[in-house]
Amino acid sequence: MKIWVYAESEGDAPTTATLELVTKARELGTVEAIYVGDNAAAVAPALGAHGVAKVFAVDAGGSLAGVMGAAAMAGLVEAEAPDLILFAQSYDGRDALARLSVKLDRTVLTNGVGLSVEGDSITVRSAIFGGNTLVDTKFEGAKPALAAIRPKSFVAEAGGEAAAEVVNVDTPDAGRAAEAKVLETHVEEREGPKLEEATIVVSGGRGIGAAENYEPLVEELAKLIGGASGASRAIVDAGWVPYSKQVGQTGKTVKPKVYVALGISGATQHMVGMKGSDNIIAINKDGEAPIFSVADLGIVGDVHKVVPKLIEALKARK
Amino acid sequence: MNVVVCVKQIPDPAVPGELNSDHTLKREGKLILDESDSYGVEMALQLVDKAGGGEVTLISMAPNGEVSGLRTALAMGAAKAILVSDDALAGADSLTTAKVLAKCVERAEGTDLVLTATESTDGYTGTIPAQMAELLGWPSLTFAKEVHLEGGTAKIQRQTEAGYDVVEASLPAVVSVTAGVVEPRYPSFKGIMAAKSKPVDQVTTADLGLSAEAIAPNQTIVNVAAAPPREAGEKIEDDGTAFEKVVEFLDGLKVI
Ligand SMILES: Cc1cc2nc3c(=O)[nH]c(=O)nc-3n(C[C@H](O)[C@H](O)[C@H](O)COP(=O)(O)OP(=O)(O)OC[C@H]3O[C@@H](n4cnc5c(N)ncnc54)[C@H](O)[C@@H]3O)c2cc1C
């Protein structure tokens, strides 16, 4: 089975989500990557180390990466004949997947959390109803099958050949779609570990009461225990914290060793992004809050009372 | 400025979802406007208002001729709607849905801009906007947290993993907007009354010129199972000392 991975990078390195897909793909067959951007030489070694044999490098010419990636893949599919193309459930990943599905007239499976191959039949597992129900769906029809997988569904591990061969692909003709041009890129500043990679995540929800409480309660606690700070969508939508902190279905998926939920009710869309954490601590003043159904340690109490004392106690230990 | 807004009508998300025996989502009951799409409707109304002319047309694909959600959006101020209701579409995948919606855009005629949400509340594939754009041969500006129109171009702030990009494209284009891009208005009493008589063009896939082949799914659900439940642990009432429990817990995990 030949599997393509739509590879994305952050700076000079492939994203963790990309390496997770490559690691899984390596288990199932031979792996090649499609990479859109001008960092192919920099990302190829890490891709190779995770099992990619060949990287098709596409120059987007200033247009949206996913759009150009789809056009490039459509041009290569016939000659290269991949059986399966994997995308991360990311922004560019979804653009690329969506456009390619139309070009190839193929259905797509999205929000995958698992993947299996038997002979040449490919099945994607996805989680619905807030992760309570798992659905296995098999592709029918012609290859390649197209699937988007949620980050953190697999564990990235090196173990492939040395470096991947880089094959440059000409900027494809994407028609009017190429008119979408990226004019500027803004990166939000971040202190401490990355949310998706932190060992500890402390998230705040509407229960913290006001935007100005986020720093002294959530960020302070996170900083003290070497964690990253996250949020529920309620306070992202309210403009208290930037979207990059959102955990959940439409935000980030996290699987830290410890997840601390402060004033978060535990809506299914939030839980889908943090239920996989090894340990969950919840502090909520409503004893009936759904978050307690997944908490290893649940404190029925007021965050304004419990958290400052907790912070004091932790400071005292240092 | 003529704007088409995709409006999905979904089962009330407050009611726990259920599957039919063929593994498709139960959609028999009354459907409501997907809250995610209320942002697109509001954005469209504001853009048309700013342009000083044109109208907002809603498009929706839903079973049983359902119009409740459409009426909500019409009450907000949209002028008219196209509704595709067809038994052949039961369990339709995202590509099929995109084909149907793209045909609706063509039927609406003279469209400058199509707005969608980034993902629906019940389906959340998040692929339909770019699929529609590809079918129409238009640029797509996805995951917009800000939208500005200047002359014949749309400029957006596009959400990224690390922050946002400023991305621009000429019209006509498809733009998908995130929640919070604008504050949706509540329909006024006058709006609700007016919505009752606004035109809803009810069509089938045949009316749109889509063959049975074009909308046939090519995937099969082979298994549905409950996820292994996560056991709840200890739950205690704070009596002023609960913080000590948290310290103990963290200590036990050797993370502090
Ligand atoms: C399509 C879609 C996608 C979504 N995606 C996401 C997502 O990615 N992430 C996400 O988080 N949500 C998402 N949501 C929203 C989700 O449904 C909830 O609305 C949201 O998670 C609620 O956030 P919250 O828990 O902070 O707020 P609320 O539900 O309002 O809960 C606040 C909690 O704080 C408690 N509280 C209040 N005061 C105190 C106090 N002093 N001390 C302690 N506790 C207190 C209350 O008891 C309550 O349980 C999505 C929704 C939709 C429709």
Ligand SMILES: Nc1ncnc2c1ncn2[C@@H]1O[C@H](COP(=O)(O)O)[C@@H](O)[C@H]1O
């Ligand atoms: N049946 C539908 N009718 C109208 N619009 C839809 C429909 N399905 C999806 N959409 C639009 O496409 C967006 C993305 O949907 P999805 O790909 O299901 O996440 C939704 O938020 C809607 O704006």
